[in-house]
Amino acid sequence: MSRYAAFVLFLACGIAVQVSHGVEVNVTDSQDKLCLYANLMVNFSVSYETKGNENKTVKMELPNDVTKSASKCDNISSLLKLDFGDGHSFSMNFSMSGKMYQADFITVSYNLSDSSLFPDSLSNETVSVTVKPQITNVGVDTCYSCKSEDVIQADFVNMTLWNVLIQAFVSNGSKSEKITSCKADTPTTPVPPTTHATSTTTAAPVTNSTSTAPPPTTTPTPTLPPPITGNYSIKSGNSTACLLANFGLRIGFRQGEKYQEMNLEPNGTKVSGTCGVNSSELQLTSNTMTVMFTFTNDTAKFRLHALNFTTKMSSGVEFSEGNTNLSLWEAALGSSYMCNKEQNYTITSLLTLYTFNLRVQPFGVAKGVFSTAEDCQADGESFLVPIAVGVALLVLILIVLLAYFIGRKRNMATGYESF
Numbered sequence: 001m002s003r004y005a006a007f008v009l010f011l012a013c014g015i016a017v018q019v020s021h022g023v024e025v026n027v028t029d030s031q032d033k034l035c036l037y038a039n040l041m042v043n044f045s046v047s048y049e050t051k052g053n054e055n056k057t058v059k060m061e062l063p064n065d066v067t068k069s070a071s072k073c074d075n076i077s078s079l080l081k082l083d084f085g086d087g088h089s090f091s092m093n094f095s096m097s098g099k100m101y102q103a104d105f106i107t108v109s110y111n112l113s114d115s116s117l118f119p120d121s122l123s124n125e126t127v128s129v130t131v132k133p134q135i136t137n138v139g140v141d142t143c144y145s146c147k148s149e150d151v152i153q154a155d156f157v158n159m160t161l162w163n164v165l166i167q168a169f170v171s172n173g174s175k176s177e178k179i180t181s182c183k184a185d186t187p188t189t190p191v192p193p194t195t196h197a198t199s200t201t202t203a204a205p206v207t208n209s210t211s212t213a214p215p216p217t218t219t220p221t222p223t224l225p226p227p228i229t230g231n232y233s234i235k236s237g238n239s240t241a242c243l244l245a246n247f248g249l250r251i252g253f254r255q256g257e258k259y260q261e262m263n264l265e266p267n268g269t270k271v272s273g274t275c276g277v278n279s280s281e282l283q284l285t286s287n288t289m290t291v292m293f294t295f296t297n298d299t300a301k302f303r304l305h306a307l308n309f310t311t312k313m314s315s316g317v318e319f320s321e322g323n324t325n326l327s328l329w330e331a332a333l334g335s336s337y338m339c340n341k342e343q344n345y346t347i348t349s350l351l352t353l354y355t356f357n358l359r360v361q362p363f364g365v366a367k368g369v370f371s372t373a374e375d376c377q378a379d380g381e382s383f384l385v386p387i388a389v390g391v392a393l394l395v396l397i398l399i400v401l402l403a404y405f406i407g408r409k410r411n412m413a414t415g416y417e418s419f
Contacts, residue, residue: 022040022163023040023041023042023063023064023066023082024039025038025039025066025068025071027068027071027072027073027078027080029073029074033170034170034173034174034175035073035074035169035170035173036073036167036169036170037166037167037170037175038092038165038166038167039163040062040162040163040166041061041062041162041163041164042061042062042160043059043060043061043159043160044059044060044061044062044157044158044159045057045058045157045158046058046059046060046110046117046118046156046157047157048112048121048122048156049121049122050119050120050122051120051121051122052120053122056118058117058118060085060117062084062090063084063085065084066082066083066084066090067082067083067084068080068081068082068083069083070083070089070091070274073168073169073170074270075096075169076095076096076270076285077093077094077095077096077270077272077283077285078093078094078095078168079092079094080092080094080168081274085111085114085117086111086113086114086116086117087109087111087113087114087126088114088117089107089108089109090106090107090108091106091107091108092107092166092168093105093106093107093272093292094168094169095285095310096140096169097287097312099139099140100140101168101169102135102136102137102138102318103133104132104283104290104292104308104310105130105131105308106132106133106159107128107129107130107281108129108157108159109126109127109128109279110126110127110157111126112124112125113125113126125277126278126279127278127279128276128278128279128281128296129154129156129157129324130281130292130294130306130308130324131152131154131159131324132320132322133150133152134150134182134183135166135182136318137180137318138168138180139178139180140169140171141171141178142176142179143165143166143175143176143178143179143180144164144168144182145164145179145180145181146161146162146182146184146185147162147164147185148162148182148184148185149162150162150164150182150184154324164182224250224261224262224263225263226248226342227248227250227264227265227354227356228248228266229246229247229248229266229357230246230249230264230266231246231266232244232245232246232266232269232271232282233245233271233368234273234274234275234280234282236275240365241365241368242275242280242365243273243275243280243282243295243362243363244336244359244365244368244370245282245293245359245361246358246360247355247356247357247358247359247360248263248264248355248356248357249264249291249353249354249355250262250263250354251264251289251291251351251353251354252344252351252353252354253309253311253321253350253351253352254351255313255319255350262288262289262311264284264289264291265287265288268286269285269286270284270286271284272285275362275363278296278297279295279296279297279305280294280362280363281293281294281295282295288311288312289309289310290309290310290311291307291308292307292308292322293307294306295329295360297333297362297363299333300332301330301331301333302330302331302333302337303326303327303328303329304326304327304328304360305324305327306323306324306325307322307323307326307347307353308320308321308322308324309321309322309347321347321351322347322348323347323351326347329358329360331374332374333364334364334371335364335371335372335373335374336359336360336361336370336371336372336373336374337359337360337361337373337374337376338359338373338374338375338376339355339358339359339376340357340358342354342355343358358376
């Protein structure tokens with residue numbers, strides 16, 4: 001609880017954010033045409049633990065001298081990644097669906113070994129925090145604009161964004177003059193108070209009836225065929241694989257009273273992500289969904305730490321759900337995690353993940369191939385069952401043979417006595 005105290009104090013006291021200058025970024029495609037434009041102001045408040053078992057909160061801003069070399073964009077997805085300082089970064093992932101686009105995730109990474117910002121830090125690792133922003137339903141060929149402050153809270157990090165102007169998908173190399181404003185910038189029309197006339201009503205008499213309403217009927221969810229196993233990889237700067245993942249994926253989610261499932265189709269799925277020392281990300285974007293996997297390591301083992309899922313219902317309503325406090329697919333660094341049997345994981349009360357023929361390695365990939373796999377418990381149990389059956393059959397055979405020899409010995413003894 002003490003780790004969150006600094007955040008509560010920071011918000012409660014209303015500490016003013018630092019005055020920041022807008023960062024303007026122009027990202028171009030392979031033809032040197034503008035494909036992503038951003039102009040925004042961002043401040044951060046980061047809480048960390050010191051060697052003296054104290055919790056400190058530092059404030060920093062997104063500086064003007066950022067590096068945008070890792071930013072990229074194509075027809076269906078864009079990444080704005082801004083590196084700054086000693087190992088810090090701010091990134092936004094965008095995806096397009098039809099004539100709309102949205103920001104799927106914001107990821108902030110900060111290097112605790114940077115003593116100028118985090119003096120006397122207990123940890124020297126680089127921490128990554130992923131959150132879901134409220135930037136949705138932005139029309140293609142328009143800029144998203146939000147002058148109001150947008151405070152996004154996450155574990156150990158608070159972000160304040162304002163004076164934001166972003167066009168994640170630029171057509172014909174020219175920024176649009178059309179604006180899609182955020183809800184906070186949209187003026188609301190006050191609703192005049194309503195007056196209620198006083199009237200006297202007579203309650204209808206209650207009559208007892210012996211008939212009962214028929215029980216509600218539910219339509220069974222159709223069973224989907226097993227999903228196709230896809231092979232996904234992320235490459236580092238020297239074009240060698242640094243993250244490998246093979247699996248068939250099915251997502252089950254509930255919106256209101258409606259539950260549905262969908263398979264991820266590997267064909268046409270866009271693969272993106274990053275590899276880091278302590279955190280790696282894999283984002284899969286298809287025509288129907290976007291799934292972001294975030295892996296972390298603690299110098300001994302790696303695990304799936306966060307999962308975020310976004311899709312758009314047939315009605316046009318967006319569904320987004322995630323969990324940033326997972327401990328799944330754990331294996332030792334230098335090895336891979338494998339689970340061939342179908343598995344299901346409850347990510348949240350509204351989201352379930354199903355995997356088939358799963359094998360992942362987000363760190364320590366050598367020569368572009370998986371390292372020795374650590375099997376999941378389910379696979380271990382699948383080997384125990386035939387072994388147990390074999391042992392039981394062997395014991396049964398021994399009992400039958402023992403009974404046969406005992407019976408035969410008795411028969412022979414009875415035969416001798418008859419003479």
